[in-house]
Amino acid sequence: MILNSSKMLFMVILISSTMITLSANNWMGMWMGLEMNLMSFIPLISKSKNKKSSQAMMTYFLTQSIGSITLLFSILMNSLVFLYPKLINELVVMMMMMSIMIKVGAAPFHFWLPEMMANLSWLECMLLMTWQKIAPLTVLNMMPKNQFLYISIILSAIMGGVGGLNQTSLRKILAYSSINHLGWMMMFMTMNVSWYKYLVIYSMLIIMVCMFMKMKNVFFINQLMTASPSVTEKITYTVLFLSLGGLPPFLGFLPKWMVIQSMINSNMYLLMVVMMLFSLLTLFYYLRMVMSFILSYSMINKWVVYKASNKFLLLVFLLINLSLPVLMALGFF
Numbered sequence: 001m002i003l004n005s006s007k008m009l010f011m012v013i014l015i016s017s018t019m020i021t022l023s024a025n026n027w028m029g030m031w032m033g034l035e036m037n038l039m040s041f042i043p044l045i046s047k048s049k050n051k052k053s054s055q056a057m058m059t060y061f062l063t064q065s066i067g068s069i070t071l072l073f074s075i076l077m078n079s080l081v082f083l084y085p086k087l088i089n090e091l092v093v094m095m096m097m098m099s100i101m102i103k104v105g106a107a108p109f110h111f112w113l114p115e116m117m118a119n120l121s122w123l124e125c126m127l128l129m130t131w132q133k134i135a136p137l138t139v140l141n142m143m144p145k146n147q148f149l150y151i152s153i154i155l156s157a158i159m160g161g162v163g164g165l166n167q168t169s170l171r172k173i174l175a176y177s178s179i180n181h182l183g184w185m186m187m188f189m190t191m192n193v194s195w196y197k198y199l200v201i202y203s204m205l206i207i208m209v210c211m212f213m214k215m216k217n218v219f220f221i222n223q224l225m226t227a228s229p230s231v232t233e234k235i236t237y238t239v240l241f242l243s244l245g246g247l248p249p250f251l252g253f254l255p256k257w258m259v260i261q262s263m264i265n266s267n268m269y270l271l272m273v274v275m276m277l278f279s280l281l282t283l284f285y286y287l288r289m290v291m292s293f294i295l296s297y298s299m300i301n302k303w304v305v306y307k308a309s310n311k312f313l314l315l316v317f318l319l320i321n322l323s324l325p326v327l328m329a330l331g332f333f
Contacts, residue, residue, distance in 0.1 A: 006043070007043070007044060010040045010041075010043045010044050011040075011044065013036060013039075013040035014037060014040040014041060014044065014127075014131070015131075016036075017033050017034075017035075017036035017037040017040055017135070018033065018037060018131065018134050018135045019033075020032065020033035020036065021033030021034055021037070021135035021138060021139065022134070022135065022138055027071075027075040027078075028075065030135075030139050030142075031068065031071055031072055031075060033135060034067075034068060034071070034103065034135055034136065034139070035068055037132070037135055038060075038061070038064040038065070038068065041060065041127070041128075041132065042057050042060060042061055044124065044127070045057055045060070045120060045124045052119040053119065053120075055119050056116050056119035056120050056124075059112050059115060059116045059119075060112075060116055063102060063103075063109075063112045064102075064103055066102055067099045067100070067102035067103035068099070068103075069099075070095055070096075070098060070099035070102065071096060071099035071100070071103075073095070074092050074095035074096045074099065075096070077091075077092050077095070078092060090146070093143060093144055093146055093148075094146065094148050096143055097140065097143060097146070097148055097149060097152070098148075100136045100137075100139055100140045100143075101140075101152055103136045104132075104133055104136040104137060104140070104182065105175075105178070105179060105182070106152050106155075106156050106179065106182050106183070106186065107152060107155035107156040107158070107159040107160070107179060107183070108152070108155050108159075110156070110159055110163075110179050113175045113178070113179065114163065114167075114171075114172040114175035114176060116128075117129075117171045117172065117174070117175040118169055118171050118172050118175075120171070121214075122171075122210045122211075122213050122214040123210065123214065125171055125174065125175075125210060126206060126207055126210035126211075129174065129175075129178045129203075129206050129210075130202075130203040130206055130207065131203075133182075133199060134199065137185065137186075137189070137195075137199065140186070140189065141189050141195065145189075145190050149186060149190060150190075150271070152183075152186065153183045153186050153187050153190075153271075153275075154183070154271065154274060154275075155183075156179050156180065156182050156183030156186065157180055157183035157184070157274065157275045157278045157279070158274075158278050159176070159179055159180075160176050160177060160178070160179035160180025160181070160182070160183060160278065160282060161176075161180055161277075161278030161279065161280075161281035161282050162278070162281060163176040163179065164176035164177060164180075164281075164282065164285045165281060165284070165285055167285070168220050168221050168222070169219065169220055170213060170218065170219055170220060170221065170224075170289065171219060173221075173285055173289065174206070174209065176282075176285075177244065177282050177285075177286075178206075180278065180279065180282050181198075181202050183275065184198065184255070184256060184259050184275065184279070185198050185199060185202070187259055187263070187271075187275065188255070188258065188259045188262065191262040191263070191265075191266050192258070192262050194258075197255060197258065198255035198258070198259070201251060201252065201254060201255045202252075202255065204251075204320065205240070205243060205244045205251070205252055205321075206244075208240055208317050208320070208321075209240060209241070209244060211313075212237055212240065212317075215309060221288065221289060221292070224289060224292045224293070225292040230309075232311070232314055233309055233314060234293045234294070235318070236314045236317050236318045237290065237293060238290045238293055238294060239317075239318060239321045239322070240317060240321055241286040241287075241289055241290045242283075242286065242290070243321040244286060245279075245282055245283035245286040245287075246279055246282075246283070247283065248324070249322075249324055249325060250321045250322065250324060251320060251321050251322070251323055251324050251327075252321070253324060254324055254327065256279065260272060260276070
């Protein structure tokens with residue numbers, strides 16, 4: 001994603017549209033912010049004479065438009081509440097939730113996300129998985145929670161775990177992982193006001209992963225074999241992926257720990273066990289990604305042109321992922 005003056009403009013609109021959604025005090029304001037967000041993200045992923053980019057733009061535009069139309073329709077249906085208060089109200093909330101789930105890519109409306117991400121560059125994937133989640137999730141948080149949300153949470157956890165098992169494309173794997181994490185995030189949202197902490201930590205990990213993939217210029221699992229990093233890099237990236245999988249004692253375990261604690265306090269044991277089991281599946285496909293690093297004995301293959309990574313950056317990645325005990329000791333969470 002090359003930032004020229006027009007892309008800079010769309011980037012500013014992208015940021016300000018999210019701020020509009022966050023600070024709006026009515027549904028129409030939120031809808032307007034989401035709409036601006038959609039219209040500014042499309043030019044950011046556009047590339048001339050690139051079929052994949054066009055396909056991604058079209059996919060994103062159609063799914064987000066369906067989400068926006070459903071949201072607008074359900075907001076306008078509020079005027080009908082006085083006819084059948086109970087029926088319409090439940091229906092309106094459910095439709096609004098569906099619209100946001102389509103926008104954010106939660107199961108069962110998740111099918112567009114892996115397909116679209118397979119056509120994007122790493123920086124665009126990074127934007128889609130981090131910044132583009134903020135506004136829709138904030139809107140979802142404003143809604144009254146009903147049974148439909150729990151159905152989506154379970155489906156997101158299951159689809160995120162199972163969907164990535166058969167993939168070789170790293171971008172699709174991260175898309176399914178994102179769906180799984182989204183289930184955890186929505187679960188946290190139903191019980192705790194500080195759900196954004198999950199999003200912040202998850203975003204940090206995804207930014208690090210995407211930076212690594214971009215530096216190595218890899219898009220498929222078998223390319224990780226030829227990336228051939230040094231021992232320092234191997235350790236750093238192994239820790240990073242295990243952290244993203246939510247394994248203690250790494251930073252990625254902290255948000256899952258907070259969700260598990262909240263679920264225990266709310267007596268949701270069965271749901272917790274289901275989500276933890278499917279989270280294990282995501283850990284399995286992260287291990288598949290890391291396996292080529294861990295098991296390749298030689299440090300640097302002779303036939304690969306080795307490009308050294310920034311040592312300072314690696315150290316920062318490692319320290320961030322190992323900061324969980326420090327955060328606990330300082331009582332941040």
